[in-house]
Amino acid sequence: MTTHTTESIVGDLRYLKLLSRSFPTIAEASTEIINLEAILNLPKGTEHFLTDIHGEYEAFQHVLKNASGSVKRKVNELFGNTLRETEKKDLCTLIYYPEEKLEIVKAIEDDIDDWYLITMNQLVEVCRTVSSKYTRSKVRKALPDEFSYIIQELLHENTTEPNQNKLEYVNGIFNSIVSTRRADAFIIAMSNLIQRLIIDSLHIVGDIYDRGPGAHIIMDTLCNYHNFDIQWGNHDIIWMGAACGNRSCMANVIRICMRYANLNTLEDGYGINLLPLATFAMDVYGDDPCNIFTPRVKFADEPYDKKTVHRIAQMQKAISIIQFKLEAEIINRHPEYKMNDRNLLHLIDFEKGVLKYDGKEYKMLDMNFPTIDPKDPYKLSAEEADLMNKIYASFMNSEKLHKHMRCMYANGSMYKVANGNLLYHASIPLAENGSFKEVTVGKHKYAGKAFLDRIDQLVRTAYFADDSDEEKLFAQDYMWYLWCGKDAPTFDKSKMATFERYFVAEKELHKEEKGHYYKLRDSVETCDMILKEFGIEAAHAHIINGHVPVKTKKGEEPTKAGGKLLVIDGGFSRAYQPETGIAGYTLVFNSRGMQLVQHEPFESRQKAIEEGIDIKSTSFLVEMNTKRMMVRDTDIGKELKTQIKDLEKLLVAYRSGLIKQKPRKYPKLTFK
Structure with a gap:
């Protein structure tokens, strides 16, 4: 037991008086100390x-x-x-x-x-x-x-x-x-x-969402689970961005669901109305085989007939073109993203049927673009704009989606330190020399832990801030950047080659170069540097990715x-x-x-x-x-030991007369 003198606790009297409301007598404070000490000597939970x-x-x-x-x-x-x-x-x-x-x-x-x-x-x-x-x-x-x-x-x-x-x-x-x-x-x-x-x-x-058929069922399970936390992954972030109101994130979410023939989460899980998209796709791409957009039905949860597979392929193509246009709007709003190389529609030569990229010409695998105006390729057609308004309304009015997103926010974060382990989904951006990479966010530069803390704050601003908050639109755009930005810790690659993988056969354009983190993470020195940045210097500490x-x-x-x-x-x-x-x-x-x-x-x-x-x-x-x-060796143990010290101070205050005991007027509830 730590020795506390009357003089050492005088500065804590205001707090101790508040604590005395919960433990109004020497007997109750002593009993709680005994209980907490007993808990400290139990094995840690699994x-x-x-x-x-x-x-x-x-x-x-x-x-x-x-x-x-x-x-x-x-x-x-x-x-x-x-x-x-x-x-x-x-x-x-x-x-x-x-x-x-x-x-x-x-x-x-x-x-x-x-x-x-x-x-x-x-x-x-x-x-x-x-x-x-x-x-x-x-x-x-x-x-x-x-x-x-x-x-x-x-x-x-x-x-x-x-x-x-x-x-x-x-x-x-x-x-x-x-x-x-x-x-x-x-x-x-x-x-x-x-x-x-x-x-x-x-x-x-990280990464509860996409590909499989039941992310909404997983979220139902988690939101009712007794004790859990989530470190957001890139696929979680894109859904969170969609729930925030980012239309580009919405388009990405729908495209990925179409790619894996996963309509369950969208329609059954969240009630997202896909009929307007299906109608638009059939009207615009009715005679288009859409072969390069054939969904990966072998991973789907249920079999689809050829007609349905073709319809999903049409829907995937329709939303993909809309996605490329919407992404260009964000890229143009944020030159600091340095992502102009991701705007590719204006590089299509519609007469020759090629993509002119980096001084070379690549034959396009598909040239049926009825909604693209070669003179203004990034402008949504009137029909596309109307469709996105309907999709936007569907996402914003989905009660189940927003229930799950609030759960995702309440129990989630960019990283977590738990019992000597550092948890984050993908990476911490590093420079080539192995130091933490400085990344510009708005008007300031951040690196290491400060960068992830700033992102965590922006992710919450994107969803919870009032519409009048000037930073909200910036934060909502940044949700999309976290999905595919080269310096985003949830992505950390040179590019997301979605367009190239669809439309160009040459593999050289498909390559997505990983950030320096993925080359340096095998080094003990790099891992120790990252752990130290987050305040972890224990001998048996780990990074979990x-x-x-x-x-x-x-x-x-x-x-x-x-x-x-x-x-x-x-x-x-x-x-x-x-x-x-x-x-x-x-x-x-x-x-x-x-x-x-x-x-x-x-x-x-x-x-x-x-x-x-x-x-x-x-x-x-x-x-x-x-x-x-034991519990005493865990994060909870540290909290309990702090509580014990506070209770010991309260005992000194009672016994020295600095605080008077006030026995309860009513007995505590007891259990048989």
């Missing part, structure tokens, strides 16, 4: 890190349900020698999908009451294990109201002791649950509680710079899995160390329920602690 989920909601939800294989490990540890493999698999499936599994069991089980009694016992054993590192208070707060008292009793009764009374007491509870026909509800509650307790905190290191898929099948490793940097984009997105050879990573950081869990492709939710097919995962040890990490 953190899970995922990145680049890209709309693959079924795989994402399953990884949360099975806690990256942790549930299966707990079940094996508890019942390894007492249950058959099929029984353990069935128990795991029940924990993952309790409602669906119960329906299957009830259809085939002869003695359902006996099954209920056995299963409830097993679930209590699993729950007792996963809750052991938490205080009773924290577990109690996680309990479903309906069964709170019963679960507390069950978790803290030891039926392994030779005490017949306790055994009969527990069995009596189970029999009552069955006889009152509440067994299904109890099993569902216990399964959800296990899922809730086995992951203490969840870090999403996503963004660039790790091509495992080509021998690439997720660990770099001697383990200082962990790139955990393993290809959740099905579109990337042919490149990576796997289907994503989870980084698990518990009290004993760090493990990287490598996932195989997830077949389907239906097969997981009906056949018990789990994700096949392989764990690799990243770092093992010589001493178990």
Whole structure:
């Protein structure tokens, strides 16, 4: 206990008087100190890190349900020698999908009451294990109201002791649950509680959106999750920009959805009306085969017939041309972006059918541009302008989209420092010599942490500032720059070659040169410099990134710079899995160390329920602690130790008479 004198706390009296309202007596302040000290000596909670989920909601939800294989490990540890493999698999499936599994069991089980009694016992054993590192208070707060008292009793009764009374007491509870026909509800509650307790905190290191069909479902899951944070990725930023009102961001969002035949998120998830775009595209490109805009339907969530595929291709072409025009408006408004080389429509020779670029001529793969005026190529046609007004209204009036964006803002940031780890999605722009690159934002230059802090502030201004705020339009334009600007930490490439990839066959124009960060990040010195910039100098500190898929099948490793940097984009997105050879990573950081869990492709939710097919995962040890990490060693521990010091000062103030004790008029609420 720290020694505080009367003289040392005089300057804190104003604050201590406020604190005394919560702890009005010596007894209450002392009790809180004891409670906090006890928490400091518990093992730290388990953190899970995922990145680049890209709309693959079924795989994402399953990884949360099975806690990256942790549930299966707990079940094996508890019942390894007492249950058959099929029984353990069935128990795991029940924990993952309790409602669906119960329906299957009830259809085939002869003695359902006996099954209920056995299963409830097993679930209590699993729950007792996963809750052991938490205080009773924290577990109690996680309990479903309906069964709170019963679960507390069950978790803290030891039926392994030779005490017949306790055994009969527990069995009596189970029999009552069955006889009152509440067994299904109890099993569902216990399964959800296990899922809730086995992951203490969840870090999403960017890119929830695009490619896959269910980003909106992922956001529903996250917005109801008990403890999570997001480090914004470039694909998140483009959706946030669209929600802010940036029309270029809206066009990009729609184009990417068309490219991957992903209409679910736009239409079903957010109610974005695509009928005006479909009508416009059919009118303007009715006879156009739009072959170069054929969507990547093999990655779509549902099969499409040829007619629908052609319609989506027409819509993709229509919105792409609009996108190029809208982007030119932003580029021309901001010469400081130095992105004039991205305005390419005026370089098309409409007579020769070529693109004149950098002194060379490249044959265009498509020359049907009915909405482009060669004399004024960046001007929207009247029909295009009308279409964008309708799209704008649809985005701005989507209640579900804005609910998710508010959640994204409330729980997100450009970076996060958590328990000695630095999390950001892509990069920190670096100069060629390895120093932090100075980047101009408005009238000022920023580098390193200050640059990311300034961006974080602009991202929030773009959404929350009043329309009268002069910086709002600048911030909204900058949202688009964060998507594709060469000095944007969420992009950090020489260019985004969208136009060239569509219209020019020559690969030399497709190349997007990565920034210096990606060449220098293998250096221990570079990683130490970045960590120090963010105030982290611990021996076992790490940078955790996503963004660039790790091509495992080509021998690439997720660990770099001697383990200082962990790139955990393993290809959740099905579109990337042919490149990576796997289907994503989870980084698990518990009290004993760090493990990287490598996932195989997830077949389907239906097969997981009906056949018990789990994700096949392989764990690799990243770092093992010589001493178990406790709460006192975490960021929360630092906060608790500060609270303890303040309470110790309050005790001195009470005992020296500087503050009078004021016993409560009403007793505190207690729990049985």
